[in-house]
Amino acid sequence: MGADNVQYLPLQIEALLLASDEPLSIARLGSLLGEETPSSDIRAAISELEARYRNRGIQIVQVAGGWQLRTAPEYADLIHQLWEIRPQKLSRSAMETLAIVAYRQPATRAEIEALRGVKVSSQMISTLQERGWIKVLGRKEVPGRPHVYGTGKQFLVDFGLDSLKDLPDSAQLMDEDEIQQMVMENIEPHEEKYETDTEKS
Amino acid sequence: MNQAVQAELITHESHALPPVHLDQFDGPLDMLLHLIRSQEMDIFDIPMALITTQYLGILKRQDELDLEVAGDYLVMASTLMQLKSRMLLPRPEMDVDGNEIDPRAELAAQLIAYEQYRMLAEELSERPRLGRDLFLRPIFPESAKVVRPLPEADLDGLLIAFRAVLKRVGGEVRHRIFRETMSVRERMATVLDRLSKGSIQLDELLIDEPGREALVTTLLAILELWRQQSITVIQAESLGSITLLLKEAPNGSG
Numbered sequence: 001m002g003a004d005n006v007q008y009l010p011l012q013i014e015a016l017l018l019a020s021d022e023p024l025s026i027a028r029l030g031s032l033l034g035e036e037t038p039s040s041d042i043r044a045a046i047s048e049l050e051a052r053y054r055n056r057g058i059q060i061v062q063v064a065g066g067w068q069l070r071t072a073p074e075y076a077d078l079i080h081q082l083w084e085i086r087p088q089k090l091s092r093s094a095m096e097t098l099a100i101v102a103y104r105q106p107a108t109r110a111e112i113e114a115l116r117g118v119k120v121s122s123q124m125i126s127t128l129q130e131r132g133w134i135k136v137l138g139r140k141e142v143p144g145r146p147h148v149y150g151t152g153k154q155f156l157v158d159f160g161l162d163s164l165k166d167l168p169d170s171a172q173l174m175d176e177d178e179i180q181q182m183v184m185e186n187i188e189p190h191e192e193k194y195e196t197d198t199e200k201s
Numbered sequence: 202m203n204q205a206v207q208a209e210l211i212t213h214e215s216h217a218l219p220p221v222h223l224d225q226f227d228g229p230l231d232m233l234l235h236l237i238r239s240q241e242m243d244i245f246d247i248p249m250a251l252i253t254t255q256y257l258g259i260l261k262r263q264d265e266l267d268l269e270v271a272g273d274y275l276v277m278a279s280t281l282m283q284l285k286s287r288m289l290l291p292r293p294e295m296d297v298d299g300n301e302i303d304p305r306a307e308l309a310a311q312l313i314a315y316e317q318y319r320m321l322a323e324e325l326s327e328r329p330r331l332g333r334d335l336f337l338r339p340i341f342p343e344s345a346k347v348v349r350p351l352p353e354a355d356l357d358g359l360l361i362a363f364r365a366v367l368k369r370v371g372g373e374v375r376h377r378i379f380r381e382t383m384s385v386r387e388r389m390a391t392v393l394d395r396l397s398k399g400s401i402q403l404d405e406l407l408i409d410e411p412g413r414e415a416l417v418t419t420l421l422a423i424l425e426l427w428r429q430q431s432i433t434v435i436q437a438e439s440l441g442s443i444t445l446l447l448k449e450a451p452n453g454s455g
């Protein structure tokens with residue numbers, strides 16, 4: 001492979017990204033561009049493209065293990081006008097259910113209900129499933145063998161995440177034991193409440 | 202003394218709580234968190250008597266309770282009242298190791314866990330989302346693997362599309378009554394068979410139907426399949442074309 005090819009690599013990738021309707025991974029780009037193309041060259045070419053696309057109306061975004069060309073979020077309103085669409089709003093309860101599945105997967109419906117303190121309707125589950133945001137991963141081996149849910153690839157694509165590791169704030173999320181401990185350490189013994197008063201005076 | 206005055210002030214303020222409606226909340230935990238956070242109460246020292254009164258007050262003020270929604274709220278109401286009465290016990294409860302248990306610990310933990318996800322959900326909502334804030338170039342080459350957003354179609358959309366097809370086909374106008382020569386059941390099988398080969402546009406499916414009766418039978422078959430949840434009906438935009446596809450069995454492969 002001569003230097004010529006490397007020179008055109010960013011342009012080839014740019015063309016592929018424009019024509020693709022799903023994110024293209026390094027491996028997929030490699031197979032399209034010819035197996036001899038070293039993945040380091042592809043990476044370098046993508047970095048170059050990313051730099052070129054900074055401050056543009058379209059962006060190159062790394063999602064779901066690949067790269068994709070998308071319009072910049074600042075121009076959402078314009079596109080809504082162009083397509084005459086008003087994107088559906090999702091209810092807060094649907095988003096909470098999605099968040100619980102995303103951060104806790106695998107999660108059963110009963111676990112989601114326990115966390116939210118409300119029943120989760122089948123309709124909401126199927127709405128999230130139809131969008132490809134959640135999917136059944138299998139069954140939990142407990143009585144009743146309930147379905148366990150996790151996020152689907154479309155979740156990463158639609159929310160602009162490269163992988164589940166990129167979920168915002170997942171490091172700060174406390175699990176049950178941590179919460180339990182935090183409560184034990186902080187809870188105010190209710191009987192001593194009025195004793196503080198005498199201390200003050 | 203100081204605290205007594207403060208406590209009174211809080212109780213006083215509680216009467217001035219802005220009126221709220223259950224619809225605003227996403228369940229009892231959401232409502233409790235609202236009460237706690239908006240009054241800057243300490244989640245580790247929830248004033249059970251006050252919060253129970255406020256909580257029940259909101260429930261009482263609802264004109265009508267949707268039973269399905271109300272159930273979750275009523276369960277929480279009874280939990281609150283139970284906690285409130287346990288707080289009145291003179292001797293604190295002990296766990297197996299002899300440590301004092303605060304009856305409110307479990308509720309506090311539940312609220313904290315819920316609040317985390319409520320916050321994460323908000324963050325996810327605000328994230329730029331494909332199809333809402335960001336868009337792809339809308340060209341879909343013919344490929345079986347293309348994933349498109351699937352908004353729900355409604356019955357009206359289906360009927361409007363059906364009417365459009367009827368108009369185009371120019372169905373019989375004379376009114377005659379026949380014995381059923383075409384069975385809906387049979388037609389359901391045909392539609393399912395056709396859909397098993399892949400999704401199909403409603404127009405495509407109806408275009409070859411000979412005459413009005415066949416059209417109606419097929420439409421009935423589609424409605425029945427839809428009702429049974431064997432198929433999904435999608436309309437990507439209002440007045441746009443309608444796509445039918447098989448609903449995957451919940452434990453199907455893939």
